Amino acid sequence: MATWQEFIHQNEDRDGVRFSWNVLPASRLEATRMVVPVSCLYTPLKERPDLPPILYDPIICTRGNCRAILNPLCQVDFATKAWICNFCFQRNAFPPHYAGISEQHQPAEIIPQFSTIEYTLQKQTTGPLVFLLVVDTCLDEEDLNALKESLQMSLSLMPPNALIGLITFGKMVNIHELGCEGISKSYVFRGNKDISAKQLQDMLGLGSSARAQPAQQQGRGPMAPQQQEVHNRFLQPVHKCDMDLTDLLGELQTDPWPVAADKRPFRSTGAALSVAISLLECCYPNTGARIMLFVGGPCTQVRIFQMLNKHFWNRFLFIKKNVTQKLHFINSFINKI
Ligand SMILES: [Zn+2]
Numbered sequence: 001m002a003t004w005q006e007f008i009h010q011n012e013d014r015d016g017v018r019f020s021w022n023v024l025p026a027s028r029l030e031a032t033r034m035v036v037p038v039s040c041l042y043t044p045l046k047e048r049p050d051l052p053p054i055l056y057d058p059i060i061c062t063r064g065n066c067r068a069i070l071n072p073l074c075q076v077d078f079a080t081k082a083w084i085c086n087f088c089f090q091r092n093a094f095p096p097h098y099a100g101i102s103e104q105h106q107p108a109e110i111i112p113q114f115s116t117i118e119y120t121l122q123k124q125t126t127g128p129l130v131f132l133l134v135v136d137t138c139l140d141e142e143d144l145n146a147l148k149e150s151l152q153m154s155l156s157l158m159p160p161n162a163l164i165g166l167i168t169f170g171k172m173v174n175i176h177e178l179g180c181e182g183i184s185k186s187y188v189f190r191g192n193k194d195i196s197a198k199q200l201q202d203m204l205g206l207g208s209s210a211r212a213q214p215a216q217q218q219g220r221g222p223m224a225p226q227q228q229e230v231h232n233r234f235l236q237p238v239h240k241c242d243m244d245l246t247d248l249l250g251e252l253q254t255d256p257w258p259v260a261a262d263k264r265p266f267r268s269t270g271a272a273l274s275v276a277i278s279l280l281e282c283c284y285p286n287t288g289a290r291i292m293l294f295v296g297g298p299c300t301q302v303r304i305f306q307m308l309n310k311h312f313w314n315r316f317l318f319i320k321k322n323v324t325q326k327l328h329f330i331n332s333f334i335n336k337i
Helices: 004-015 028-033 141-155 197-204 208-217 225-229 238-251 269-283 303-311 316-336
Strands: 017-019 040-042 075-077 082-084 091-093 130-136 163-169 172-177 185-190 290-294
Touching (some): 004 017, 130 141, 141 238, 172 269, 197 269, 269 290, 269 316
Parallel strands (some): 130 163, 130 290
Antiparallel strands (some): 017 040, 075 082, 172 185
16 A cells, blocks of 8 residues: 555646645635645646546536536545536536446546546538737847848758748838749838738738638638648748748848947837737638747837837936836837737
């Protein structure tokens, strides 16, 4: 018989979980006396070769504010085909396709050894992976070259069907068109202007085709190979545009805009992020995507930030009177993004 400590260690090894306490307080008084709060360290993506593949959706507690999942600690009544949620004590009926369960024939999710379980969801739709690179060009030569090399290298590590796009920024924000043979094309936006998704859609001509196609795919389950071809000029599959993108990255130069000796370079991080979000909203609405921002310093190029740069360090009274209001604008801008 294992000791308590061995039992805890076994569980930690098996599930990749460690709690600050292995016994929970039984009363409110005990809870208030705890010096260290109850907390949990969890290892995401822990490798578990012993887990069986579960190719169905989890059973969820029917109480609206609970939504816990059927697990080995739930009490199960095999006679009436019901289970009691161990969080809220709601009694839930098993769905019809669990009619065949019995004490000898139990589903994996209530067997004690499967305290961790991985479901492969059947209803969930999976779209393509989308990576939008947002690259700051206000870097010195050495840093920019290192970044270019790392990005070029990372292209070979991405899944070939993932969609990728490139936005660069300095004083201006450039959205690069991919797949233009022989020449490189980009759309340039002023870094001190905020562009909404609607404006961007009109300017780039991202009309109905770019929007409608992803919308049609919703609810069809995993995408068939021909559906993955859906893309536009700014977001293309890695396998189609990796050569173009490698060339484009290779040609990137530091921002050519002149900067006074006592000033920081104009870095339109806010506008670039805003454009990136608008682009994704136009092309892949309601779809998960990653915006990867590579930045070498603080944002200095939003009208509000320019004001701050000019006055921030000089006059405390100015800051006290006027900047509070400007900070409010900055806050709302960032919240909007
Ligand atoms: Zn519940």
